[in-house]
Amino acid sequence: xxSLDEFAxxxxxxxxxxxxxxxLADTTRVTGIWALxxxxxxxxxxxxxxxxLTHHPAIKEAAIQxxxxxxxxxxxxxxxxxxxxxxxxxxxxxxxxxxxxxxxVFGSGYLANVxxxxxxxxxxxxxxxxxxxxxxxxxxxxxxGATVISFRHADVGHVEALLTEQRRRHPRALIATxxxxxxxxxxxxxxxxxxxxQQHDAWLMSDDAHGLGVVGDGRGSNFAQAGKVDIPLQMxxxxxxxxxxxxxxCASAEVSDLIRNRARSLIYSTGLPPPIAAAAIAALDxxxxxxxxxxxxxxxxxxxxxxxxxxxxxSPIVPVVLGEAEAALAASRLLEDHGFLVTAIRPxxxxxxxxxxxxxxxxxxxxxxxxxxxxxxxxRILVRPRESVAxxx
Ligand SMILES: Cc1ncc(COP(=O)(O)O)c(C=O)c1O
Numbered sequence: 354x355x356s357l358d359e360f361a362x363x364x365x366x367x368x369x370x371x372x373x374x375x376x377l378a379d380t381t382r383v384t385g386i387w388a389l390x391x392x393x394x395x396x397x398x399x400x401x402x403x404x405x406l407t408h409h410p411a412i413k414e415a416a417i418q419x420x421x422x423x424x425x426x427x428x429x430x431x432x433x434x435x436x437x438x439x440x441x442x443x444x445x446x447x448x449x450x451x452x453x454x455x456x457x458v459f460g461s462g463y464l465a466n467v468x469x470x471x472x473x474x475x476x477x478x479x480x481x482x483x484x485x486x487x488x489x490x491x492x493x494x495x496x497x498g499a500t501v502i503s504f505r506h507a508d509v510g511h512v513e514a515l516l517t518e519q520r521r522r523h524p525r526a527l528i529a530t531x532x533x534x535x536x537x538x539x540x541x542x543x544x545x546x547x548x549x550x551q552q553h554d555a556w557l558m559s560d561d562a563h564g565l566g567v568v569g570d571g572r573g574s575n576f577a578q579a580g581k582v583d584i585p586l587q588m589x590x591x592x593x594x595x596x597x598x599x600x601x602x603c604a605s606a607e608v609s610d611l612i613r614n615r616a617r618s619l620i621y622s623t624g625l626p627p628p629i630a631a632a633a634i635a636a637l638d639x640x641x642x643x644x645x646x647x648x649x650x651x652x653x654x655x656x657x658x659x660x661x662x663x664x665x666x667x668s669p670i671v672p673v674v675l676g677e678a679e680a681a682l683a684a685s686r687l688l689e690d691h692g693f694l695v696t697a698i699r700p701x702x703x704x705x706x707x708x709x710x711x712x713x714x715x716x717x718x719x720x721x722x723x724x725x726x727x728x729x730x731x732x733r734i735l736v737r738p739r740e741s742v743a744x745x746x
Contacts (some may be wrong), residue, residue: 404594406597407596430623460619462478462560512546526554559587564577573587661728
């Protein structure tokens with residue numbers, strides 16, 4: 354339809370003018386760290402495959418075996434005929450690993466967040482959400498119809514002030530935050546948030562998509578700071594360090610039962626493919642068996658940051674904030690010229706004026722390549738803003 358195509362063209366033109374138009378680039382990941390793009394073999398530093406388990410022989414074998422026996426897809430929603438016994442096994446292992454009574458697996462992390470939050474809070478209720486939380490936590494919060502108020506990033510004082518002012522106006526309150534922030538790599542102040550939640554009878558929910566497998570001895574961000582922090586709603590994904598796909602919620606038996614009864618993105622969506630559940634189980638086994646391996650991505654991120662003269666990271670994610678989208682795109686192109694794949698991250702994924710390179714470190718990245726990357730970032734990318742400031746004076 355002409356008006357529809359004109360609408361799309363105008364919108365795309367707007368994005369183009371702001372250097373915010375995106376294209377899907379064909380990328381073939383040939384190992385856990387190497388990728389083929391535009392006919393070139395590039396060392397990827399922007400994947401969430403922190404433990405390179407997407408290509409691990411034992412994990413692939415687990416998926417292949419399950420695929421041979423059970424087929425590809427689940428065939429229906431979990432509440433109809435799609436609830437393969439592997440899901441129960443996966444959920445039991447997740448609950449054991451996260452030390453909760455139960456766990457519930459969803460089709461993806463995004464589906465988990467948009468299913469969990471509207472099941473627990475509604476129009477009369479309150480959601481306080483860290484301003485830098487992932488888009489799907491925001492989506493779940495907005496979908497719930499609750500009053501949604503963002504708090505300043507990692508600012509527990511702000512959370513306390515909002516709870517003092519707002520809590521009594523709402524029957525239920527939920528505090529939502531990334532455990533490891535996806536674009537910044539820092540950890541949420543979970544011990545203090547848990548204390549504030551306890552004091553005001555609010556429910557704390559963490560999204561540990563980037564924590565599971567790589568911080569807190571592989572158990573996630575609530576095990577990474579001063580012992581174990583009790584969080585009643587621990588959401589995460591199987592698609593990053595576990596190298597598979599799917600989302601989960603670890604919670605009490607009662608909450609898990611309610612989620613299975615009411616979360617629309619679980620009820621009205623097909624269950625995970627059984628081979629993917631088999632891969633996730635094998636990945637969890639590996640992480641539990643090999644803590645030294647699970648510690649490598651963070652150690653490599655720290656080595657990079659030292660070499661690039663950047664602040665020490667708390668997770669395998671290291672942001673290099675450059676400002677405008679064009680600067681991030683130019684830095685990404687420069688790195689590609691040197692054989693590295695690092696996608697530029699631009700608004701709206703990050704706030705305006707904070708476009709960046711988001712570097713992610715994985716267990717198998719060679720130390721010499723990390724050193725070479727650090728040199729380029731330090732000498733060719735981070736010096737640029739200072740040079741241009743000097744030139745304009
Ligand atoms: C913090 C965070 N939460 C949730 C998700 C969504 O998870 P999934 O990719 O499994 O949908 C992502 C990843 O994209 C993420 O970074």
